[in-house]
Amino acid sequence: MVIIFGSFYLTIIYAILLTFGRIGLVLIISVFLALIFGVLSAKVRAAEAIIIPITDVLEAVPVVSFFPIILVFFIVRIGGPFGTEIAVDFLLVTAVLWNLILGVYQSVLHIPKEYESVAKVYKIGILGKLRRLYAPAAFPSIVANIMPSFASALFYITLTEVITIGNKNYEVFGVGTLSVQLANASNYTGIVILIMFLIVAIGLSFYFFINPLIKMSEKYKFESNMPASSKDSQRRQNAFVTVIGERINQVIGSTEAAIAVVNRSIPRRDNVSRKQIKFSDRVVNIIVGTTLVAVLLITLYFVAESGFSSAFTEYILNPHYLKIFGIATLYDLARIGIVFAISLGTMVPLAVFFGRRKVSGRFSTGIFQILYSIPSPVLLPLIIIFLTPKIAVFLGEGLAFNADVMIIAYLSAASYIFFNVYGSAISIPNELDVIAKTYKLSRWMKIRYLSFPAIVPGLITGSMSAIGSYWGGLLVAEYVTFNGKTFAVKHGLMLLISKAIADGNLVYADAIDIFMVIIVVILTFVVWMRLYRYSERKFTYD
Structure with a gap:
């Protein structure tokens, strides 16, 4: 094990600084890319039809699936420590980018149409809209997704900082590398110390960076009157008629003003203007769609050259392997279904509870974020060694290890549900709370008519x-090797990928990836795209 400056504790601090530095850089790059692709998807139909399904597919594809690509383009062609560092950063981007894109897309999609109309009236350009409308509208969603993205980056760090393909290792020093070294040395005390240092580092990151972002995100709501002070807020809550009257007058006044400006600025020939707008939209769709298709085709060519074409012809077209992949997929879908049900039952009530109690909720969500950001792969050796024997007494070794797998899967992603729902709950306009209090709605009616409609977009994302x-999460836990021992489930698609990578059979791993992509594409169009459209029609503050 590498020891820096002759001290184990200094080694841990050095590893944490390197890892957190990588994650910070990756998050900045990912937010910038998410704004571009998220806004483009929400405003241009052609971009939406291409980017959103691809984003959903890429989010479902495990990070390890990109190993053949990074092996060819970064490690082999660039080579050396610099090539390995770029490969690690690229893999981290694939772990955190996709949910940010979906969050920006969902936020921009639900911007009230009046804001777009005002922007058109004042002839605000695309950069002005991005700075004054789209970025502020997406800011709460970005903050909500940065928290689970930060946790996701820490989760995948054990995979990205140590890249193992067959008998070859490619690594950069950091928390992931150190945790693997400690596990292989059976230094469980060292793992516990590393976790304690990580908790402190995560807490400091939350206090100095994430918590200020949460406070800033509360300013970006689609409501007309924000309380200047707690005293003023209380006065307005006691004067419901005044609040509603001001709200109605402002909406009517702004609408009439906008209509008047539009009537003065638009020529008499309304049909000609509408045709020009439709023609302009059609041209934008053609240009954007053609560009994205060209980029996609070029990318697919290079991906095929990295081994995916051979995987398709050798395995995907073979009925024997399709049967194996199908059975393994059913096992993993069953695990995911169980974990998703548990996540909904635990994360949604917690998120709504904390989100509706904004001030007291900040501290609670801070503690929750710190605990949830502890990378569960670092905990996996401790879970296997100390927890599995106790569970096996009641369930047997096979079911006990399956329980371990589902625990890791739960810890890997349930926070996405919590923080997206929390972001939606904390952004509910105050006027709706005033109305609920005025009409003395019961708790159940508040949940049904206020909380639930407000959280649906965030819940879907x-x-x-x-x-x-x-x-x-399944990939990390279904096939585990440390200290010369291997722990694995009997059936699972992620098990097949992990074994293929361990054997150095990248073509077989690529074939499994292709099969996964087919499944995910079907789910995207059958389930997620329909849910997005439904939430856009039913749950927008218009």
């Missing part, structure tokens, strides 16, 4: 991200 990321 969080569920989509969580289910995609559960595959990564």
